[in-house]
Amino acid sequence: MKTTLFRQHGGPEVLEYTDFPTPEPEPGEALVRLKAAALNRMDVMVRNGWPGLKLELPHINGADGAGEVISINASLLRSGEGSGVRAGDHVVINANLGCGECEFCLNRQDNLCRNWHLLGETVRGTYAEYVALPLRQLYKLPADFDFHHASAAALVYQTAWHSMVKRGGVKAGETVAIVGAGGGVNSASIQIGKYLGARVVVIGSKAEKLKLAESLGADILIDRSKMEDWSRAVYLATDKRGVDVIVDNVGTTFPLSLRALRKGGRLLTVGNSGGPKFEIDNRFVFAKHLSIIGSTMSTLADFDEVMDLVIAGKLRPVMDRTFPLKEAAAAQERLWHGENFGKITLDIP
Numbered sequence: 001m002k003t004t005l006f007r008q009h010g011g012p013e014v015l016e017y018t019d020f021p022t023p024e025p026e027p028g029e030a031l032v033r034l035k036a037a038a039l040n041r042m043d044v045m046v047r048n049g050w051p052g053l054k055l056e057l058p059h060i061n062g063a064d065g066a067g068e069v070i071s072i073n074a075s076l077l078r079s080g081e082g083s084g085v086r087a088g089d090h091v092v093i094n095a096n097l098g099c100g101e102c103e104f105c106l107n108r109q110d111n112l113c114r115n116w117h118l119l120g121e122t123v124r125g126t127y128a129e130y131v132a133l134p135l136r137q138l139y140k141l142p143a144d145f146d147f148h149h150a151s152a153a154a155l156v157y158q159t160a161w162h163s164m165v166k167r168g169g170v171k172a173g174e175t176v177a178i179v180g181a182g183g184g185v186n187s188a189s190i191q192i193g194k195y196l197g198a199r200v201v202v203i204g205s206k207a208e209k210l211k212l213a214e215s216l217g218a219d220i221l222i223d224r225s226k227m228e229d230w231s232r233a234v235y236l237a238t239d240k241r242g243v244d245v246i247v248d249n250v251g252t253t254f255p256l257s258l259r260a261l262r263k264g265g266r267l268l269t270v271g272n273s274g275g276p277k278f279e280i281d282n283r284f285v286f287a288k289h290l291s292i293i294g295s296t297m298s299t300l301a302d303f304d305e306v307m308d309l310v311i312a313g314k315l316r317p318v319m320d321r322t323f324p325l326k327e328a329a330a331a332q333e334r335l336w337h338g339e340n341f342g343k344i345t346l347d348i349p
């Protein structure tokens with residue numbers, strides 16, 4: 001099969017468009033012919049590598065993908081299992097790989113799996129013509145649904161949905177602030193906040209990205225490039241009450257986020273684009289009764305829930321540009337340097 005892989009960690013120059021053996025589906029797995037893959041910042045981090053990252057080289061990037069089921073290895077499948085997906089079906093992939101057997105997977109909390117993997121991180125991913133995955137990782141798409149939209153939605157919407165709905169319990173009438181106007185998870189969070197009936201405040205630093213946030217339904221825009229302490233602007237915008245929930249996937253902004261919350265408020269986090277280590281003032285946490293709530297990816301059931309809303313058009317991924325698979329390096333550069341507005345996808349011929 002054709003793929004863009006890397007044989008050693010490094011910059012975009014290590015990506016190579018080449019031939020690689022097509023994977024063989026194990027019992028209970030489907031072979032999917034991919035038509036589209038979507039990029040995430042994680043792809044570049046995996047390509048660069050980090051101390052302790054263990055993966056079998058050559059490695060193939062990519063958590064998100066959509067395509068057509070070519071065949072199913074049905075041996076060992078119990079009757080009824082995986083019956084929702086057949087050869088010829090169009091599918092989008094759920095990259096959250098639980099083992100299916102541990103106490104958490106059996107309790108339908110597969111994103112807490114004891115042997116958890118993320119497709120494209122420690123397992124070869126979707127920058128390829130084919131991928132083989134357990135049937136439970138596949139969501140069946142309507143035949144006319146665009147593969148690029150589906151692949152662009154999968155990871156970011158499941159992540160934002162699990163964090164805001166299942167972990168954060170965001171309710172209609174609440175005010176939710178989102179730190180950062182760009183990025184796939186933040187765009188998804190704005191839409192999910194509006195879908196849930198919340199008032200959405202977006203804190204950003206680039207006029208174009210704030211404009212995009214507004215077009216997605218954000219009610220209040222705060223341009224942090226024009227002020228020293230944006231938490232004060234959030235405070236004033238809520239009649240000196242503070243917001244109920246703040247979505248902070250930057251990390252280094254936690255001190256300001258804790259200030260911007262009302263008493264009893266919740267800080268939701270699924271990442272740390274500003275780096276993993278920073279200081280917070282613990283007095284804000286106990287004296288204001290705050291909760292800091294972490295989350296990663298989603299469960300299989302949450303994935304189905306949020307993809308149903310994407311298919312119904314109630315949540316729409318913001319699309320940037322599409323590159324051919326062989327130009328994955330240029331696509332990653334565009335993403336890494338923040339030149340995109342929305343999701344970048346790869347077209348797989």
Ligand SMILES: [Zn+2]
Binds near residue numbers: 105112113114116
């Ligand atoms: Zn498990």
